[in-house]
Amino acid sequence: MSGATSQKLSHVPVLDQPVTPAEKARYVRSMFDDIAHRYDLLNTVLSAGIHHSWRTFATRCAALQPGDQVLDLCTGTGDWTVLLRRAVGPRGQVIGLDFSLPMLQSGIRKFKQARAQFAQGDAVRLPLASGVFDAVTVAFGIRNVAEIDRAFVEIARVLKPGGRVVCLEFATPHPGLFQQFYSLHSRYVMPRLGGALSGRPDAYTYLPESVIRFKTREELAQIMRDAGLNPVRYVDLTFGLVCVHVGHKPDAA
Secondary structure, three states, rough: OOOOOOOOOOOOOHHOOOOHHHHHHHHHHHHHHHHHHHHHHHHHHHOOOOHHHHHHHHHHOOOOOOOOOOEOOOOOOOOOHHHHHHOOOOEEEEEEEEEOOHHHHHHHHHHOOOOOOEEEEEEEEOOOOOOOOOEEEEEHHHHHHOOOHHHHHHHHHHEEEEEEEEEEEEOOOOOHHHHHHHHHHHHHHHHHHHHHHOOOOOHHHHHHHOOOOOHHHHHHHHHHHOOOOOOOOEEEEEOEEEEEEEEEOOOOO
């Protein structure tokens, strides 16, 4: 996610104590700026490569048509942006937007030939016109946004009537053996391995903890409804480790 801040934060303010949206945004931006060079490698290692199939499923949920206009919010290094670009074909357009400049630069280097567009911007203040996108997608980024409700209001604003939003995000796994395994993995393996490879141990403490503190599935669905998206449905993948929310902007009267 966004921008460029030269100051590294030595603690995790969003976990240690209540913070303002601006403080959370500053920390998250610094964190993603610093781990951008290892982000793709760590995604693949820590998820055993399954994150690609999650995005493939979520792409189907977007029900894209050739020629559609799509915004991929919190695009990171662009993995979903490029999948979406293929889905809309040569007549379509996909913009990958993120507030971390190093993450975007990594995506641009990876996908020079993909004909995807990348732009820097904040999810709570989208630098885009209203009513222009057939779909808005966001993968593993909405929980890091400082003001989630404002972000969904912005998403609804830039959608065309009848447009849809697909939100792919980590969730608390269902009770059982997998939940126990994931709890151990996120508590012990992720911080050590992620910290060693990225150089930011706090980042891979923050990320699993942010899942625990995130909204429930129904709470997130209600935030989407409150933003004017209706109906909203959701489906779990991989024993509830991730959840896909799909919302629709009502057709114009």
